[in-house]
Amino acid sequence: MLDIPLDVQANLPVLIVLTPLLGGVIATFTGRGVLPWLWSTLVTGVTFALTIQMMMTLLASGEPFISYELGNWPKWWGIEYRVDLLNAFILLVVAGIGFITTVYARLSVQDEIPDDRHNVFYAVWILAITGLLGITITGDAFNVYVLLEISSLTVYALIAMGKDRDRRALTASLRYLILGSVGASFILLGIGYLMMVTGTLNMEDMHNQLLRMPDLDTNRTILVAFALLVVGLSLKMALYPLHMWLPKAYTYAPSAVSALLAATATKVGVYMAFRFLFGIFGVGFSFYAMPSHFVLLGMASLGIIFSSLTAIRQTNAKSLLAYSSVGQIGYIVAGFSLANPNGVAGSIVHIFNHAVTKGGMFMALGAIAYRVGGTDMKHLRGLGKRMPLTAGALALGGLGLIGFPLTAGFISKWYLVSGALDAGMWQLAVVVLIGSLFALVYVWKIIEALFFGEPTGRTAEATEAPLSMLIPIWVLIGLSIYFGVDTSFTADVATRAASSLLGGLP
Amino acid sequence: MSEVLLVDSVLLFLVTVCAVAIIEVRSLYAVAMLSSVYSLLMALVWTNMHSMDVAFTEAAVGGGISTILLIGTLVHTRRDEKPAKRRLHLPALLVTILTGAALIYGTFDMPRFGDPNATIHHYRVPEMMSQTVAAVSGREGKQQPPEGYEAPPRMTPTAAEWAGAIHAIDEAEEALEEAQHSAPKASEGEHHEGAEEHHEGAHKHPTDDFNGHVPNSVTSLLAAYRGFDTMFETTVIFTAGMALIMLLRRRREEGEDDFSQRGATLSGQVILRVMTKMFIPFILVFGFYVITHGEIGPGGGFQGGVILATAFILYALLYGRNALYRIIRPRTLEVLAACGVLLYAGVGVACMLLGGNFLDYAALNAASPGDGEAMGMTLVEYGVGITVCTVMIIIFNQLAELPSNPSRRRAGAKAS
Numbered sequence: 001m002l003d004i005p006l007d008v009q010a011n012l013p014v015l016i017v018l019t020p021l022l023g024g025v026i027a028t029f030t031g032r033g034v035l036p037w038l039w040s041t042l043v044t045g046v047t048f049a050l051t052i053q054m055m056m057t058l059l060a061s062g063e064p065f066i067s068y069e070l071g072n073w074p075k076w077w078g079i080e081y082r083v084d085l086l087n088a089f090i091l092l093v094v095a096g097i098g099f100i101t102t103v104y105a106r107l108s109v110q111d112e113i114p115d116d117r118h119n120v121f122y123a124v125w126i127l128a129i130t131g132l133l134g135i136t137i138t139g140d141a142f143n144v145y146v147l148l149e150i151s152s153l154t155v156y157a158l159i160a161m162g163k164d165r166d167r168r169a170l171t172a173s174l175r176y177l178i179l180g181s182v183g184a185s186f187i188l189l190g191i192g193y194l195m196m197v198t199g200t201l202n203m204e205d206m207h208n209q210l211l212r213m214p215d216l217d218t219n220r221t222i223l224v225a226f227a228l229l230v231v232g233l234s235l236k237m238a239l240y241p242l243h244m245w246l247p248k249a250y251t252y253a254p255s256a257v258s259a260l261l262a263a264t265a266t267k268v269g270v271y272m273a274f275r276f277l278f279g280i281f282g283v284g285f286s287f288y289a290m291p292s293h294f295v296l297l298g299m300a301s302l303g304i305i306f307s308s309l310t311a312i313r314q315t316n317a318k319s320l321l322a323y324s325s326v327g328q329i330g331y332i333v334a335g336f337s338l339a340n341p342n343g344v345a346g347s348i349v350h351i352f353n354h355a356v357t358k359g360g361m362f363m364a365l366g367a368i369a370y371r372v373g374g375t376d377m378k379h380l381r382g383l384g385k386r387m388p389l390t391a392g393a394l395a396l397g398g399l400g401l402i403g404f405p406l407t408a409g410f411i412s413k414w415y416l417v418s419g420a421l422d423a424g425m426w427q428l429a430v431v432v433l434i435g436s437l438f439a440l441v442y443v444w445k446i447i448e449a450l451f452f453g454e455p456t457g458r459t460a461e462a463t464e465a466p467l468s469m470l471i472p473i474w475v476l477i478g479l480s481i482y483f484g485v486d487t488s489f490t491a492d493v494a495t496r497a498a499s500s501l502l503g504g505l506p
Numbered sequence: 507m508s509e510v511l512l513v514d515s516v517l518l519f520l521v522t523v524c525a526v527a528i529i530e531v532r533s534l535y536a537v538a539m540l541s542s543v544y545s546l547l548m549a550l551v552w553t554n555m556h557s558m559d560v561a562f563t564e565a566a567v568g569g570g571i572s573t574i575l576l577i578g579t580l581v582h583t584r585r586d587e588k589p590a591k592r593r594l595h596l597p598a599l600l601v602t603i604l605t606g607a608a609l610i611y612g613t614f615d616m617p618r619f620g621d622p623n624a625t626i627h628h629y630r631v632p633e634m635m636s637q638t639v640a641a642v643s644g645r646e647g648k649q650q651p652p653e654g655y656e657a658p659p660r661m662t663p664t665a666a667e668w669a670g671a672i673h674a675i676d677e678a679e680e681a682l683e684e685a686q687h688s689a690p691k692a693s694e695g696e697h698h699e700g701a702e703e704h705h706e707g708a709h710k711h712p713t714d715d716f717n718g719h720v721p722n723s724v725t726s727l728l729a730a731y732r733g734f735d736t737m738f739e740t741t742v743i744f745t746a747g748m749a750l751i752m753l754l755r756r757r758r759e760e761g762e763d764d765f766s767q768r769g770a771t772l773s774g775q776v777i778l779r780v781m782t783k784m785f786i787p788f789i790l791v792f793g794f795y796v797i798t799h800g801e802i803g804p805g806g807g808f809q810g811g812v813i814l815a816t817a818f819i820l821y822a823l824l825y826g827r828n829a830l831y832r833i834i835r836p837r838t839l840e841v842l843a844a845c846g847v848l849l850y851a852g853v854g855v856a857c858m859l860l861g862g863n864f865l866d867y868a869a870l871n872a873a874s875p876g877d878g879e880a881m882g883m884t885l886v887e888y889g890v891g892i893t894v895c896t897v898m899i900i901i902f903n904q905l906a907e908l909p910s911n912p913s914r915r916r917a918g919a920k921a922s
Binding site for chain 2 (some may be wrong): 077153
């Protein structure tokens with residue numbers, strides 16, 4: 001062991017972001033062949049280990065949060081990293097999914113990306129993960145925006161890399177670029193307005209300054225800042241009806257990219273909403289002074305119903321799952337807009353549950369694309385016989401989407417419905433029920449094609465997916481089952497994080 | 507009506523005309539030129555607001571290099587926009603008007619422009635301007651100034667007070683110098699001279715007054731207080747370059763060289779050739795000047811990097827890209843772009859290895875933390891400069907790289 005005079009434990013928060021940053025930049029030096037993938041696996045693996053260490057340190061310390069001042073500047077003037085239970089949990093999800101999808105990516109990327117630019121592809125891939133981790137860990141409002149730029153830019157480029165398989169990836173990416181830039185500008189303007197009235201960028205400081213303002217509820221600059229942030233964040237997390245960028249982007253992106261995005265990108269958007277609505281503005285302003293209950297709950301309910309209906313009509317399995325993702329974001333948003341413990345906990349736990357379920361399902365579709373060459377329903381027909389393990393993973397994941405008991409999806413919906421009933425919103429419980437029924441229909445479409453069709457064309461000659469894909473797929477699908485049975489870790493973390501969010505701690 | 511308002515009104519009018527023209531004009535070449543004009547006008551707006559660094563960036567990036575890049579993009583497109591049927595899209599119009607109205611509505615409760623009583627001026631900033639990086643009264647590290655610490659006056663409402671303040675500072679400095687001359691070997695222990703403590707082997711400037719090192723407070727904000735943000739901004743630039751390489755580079759076989767592309771050069775044009783050759787050295791020197799002196803005047807790594815890049819791009823425009831590749835190979839550019847970010851982050855890692863937090867430049871020079879700060883800031887500015895310069899050249903190269911399909915290449919050549 002080299003004797004490095006680096007105090008890992010003391011610098012843990014910054015190392016979580018610094019490792020993938022340096023790793024991503026260095027990945028451009030790795031040349032051709034298998035080396036770029038090996039390097040990326042190493043980097044994301046180390047990052048994942050660091051987030052686990054972070055979580056354990058936090059739990060062991062018993063403190064509400066761990067703070068790290070970058071450049072050693074006092075946090076009001078510099079930038080502060082602040083890890084509490086909520087973002088330690090999201091960091092764990094993002095880094096974990098990042099690691100597993102990287103392990104999975106090797107064959108899929110070999111198949112879909114020209115081999116002279118694998119090093120650049122993996123560099124951008126790791127930087128995308130860096131951006132998402134950076135947004136999650138920071139306690140500084142402007143730092144959120146800077147990292148948002150990195151994650152957005154990398155994601156646009158990654159989606160566009162689907163161009164060699166289908167040119168429509170380019171227009172899908174351009175559409176996301178335009179809408180995403182509008183969203184990001186709104187977020188930037190919102191942060192700028194807030195800084196103007198509070199005189200600070202530190203989230204905690206901002207919150208305290210806002211609370212000190214006598215005219216908080218009537219100050220027009222703050223009202224507009226709130227509106228800008230809500231619209232910008234809704235665009236980023238693809239809340240209905242601002243989801244238009246998502247379905248095509250997920251459908252035409254390279255398979256591995258779809259899996260990474262579906263599992264992490266919109267979730268980090270939701271996390272930003274947590275920080276801004278609960279942390280900076282505070283529950284009282286966001287949910288009682290402002291009509292967010294009605295707007296967000298309304299949009300979420302419409303999203304659950306309409307995007308599930310649209311999902312049923314899709315003939316491409318990837319695009320079906322993409323529309324289903326819009327619906328799932330609806331559940332997550334509905335949960336936190338209830339602003340009560342069960343609702344918020346359901347929202348947090350569903351971020352994790354949906355990430356593992358959808359990540360696993362998109363990876364399974366990627367394996368099918370690798371063997372069969374496409375993900376249309378006609379490609380899937382009869383695959384249950386040719387690729388039983390992949391098809392089985394897809395089916396089990398589908399049960400999770402419906403919210404079948406003993407899957408992780410059931411736990412989230414349980415919390416969500418309890419939250420709705422706590423708030424006296426039985427209508428939401430009905431929406432959740434209808435959404436689950438629609439999910440049953442679209443999942444059945446996939447299951448029917450997989451297990452009750454006759455294979456034709458390339459499907460007939462397909463063999464089971466290679467082990468390097470099957471293992472990551474089953475790890476995620478396995479997790480979605482495991483956390484449906486043993487909920488102690490996720491539910492406990494989510495409940496505690498929810499109560500700290502509702503307590504207004506930034 | 508004050509002069510400032512008058513100038514602003516005229517600029518607003520011109521900017522609006524420019525924006526409408528950009529939307530209306532169908533010649534894409536004219537659009538590129540108009541957007542350059544737009545940026546220059548915006549640079550004037552920033553100047554009028556006294557934000558010189560922003561104005562400089564806008565002029566260098568918006569007015570300068572992005573115009574070249576936009577024109578470079580024309581190689582891939584036609585020269586004119588396709589005529590499109592104009593229909594009134596009512597929902598879009600409605601959303602736009604609503605957004606605009608909301609933005610104006612939001613300004614009603616904003617503090618007035620330049621209001622000295624605005625929260626932003628008195629909440630955290632005054633203390634920040636008097637931050638110290640080294641020991642004050644025996645306490646180590648970056649800190650809030652102790653009780654009784656008199657911050658040098660930085661924001662005073664009247665000119666008379668300004669003059670007074672400057673005079674006071676001058677006097678204090680003279681007194682300091684005298685004190686240093688009379689007692690060059692200061693003994694250990696606390697002593698307050700304008701609340702500044704001096705180590706042995708006296709430095710020219712006080713060791714602990716951070717702002718004394720960097721007169722341009724924008725640079726100290728960007729490179730020190732919020733140096734972490736700037737590191738990621740540099741990464742954004744790097745990412746943009748990598749994304750373009752990933753998306754636009756022609757497929758290359760292993761070992762294939764970069765000289766396969768032909769293109770017309772302008773090297774036969776005597777006037778252009780002579781003028782370019784005269785300009786390039788000055789551009790390069792100015793670029794390095796801007797990077798190095800960002801701490802004193804407007805400028806820094808971003809602006810300087812862009813200026814350096816224009817020298818290379820000018821060369822490529824005149825002699826063709828093959829000539830540029832003979833000076834600096836595309837692979838070298840990629841490596842350098844990465845090295846810029848690595849230099850920035852590497853400085854931060856060095857700080858951690860020396861026992862500080864990430865990017866705590868003060869750790870670089872334990873004997874004189876203030877000098878450590880200055881050194882760290884200069885190094886990271888060079889990191890920014892290297893990445894920005896090389897990525898701009900990469901973007902130019904990638905935009906000029908024609909698709910391998912011969913028919914497209916001919917169409918592209920005609921357009922250029």
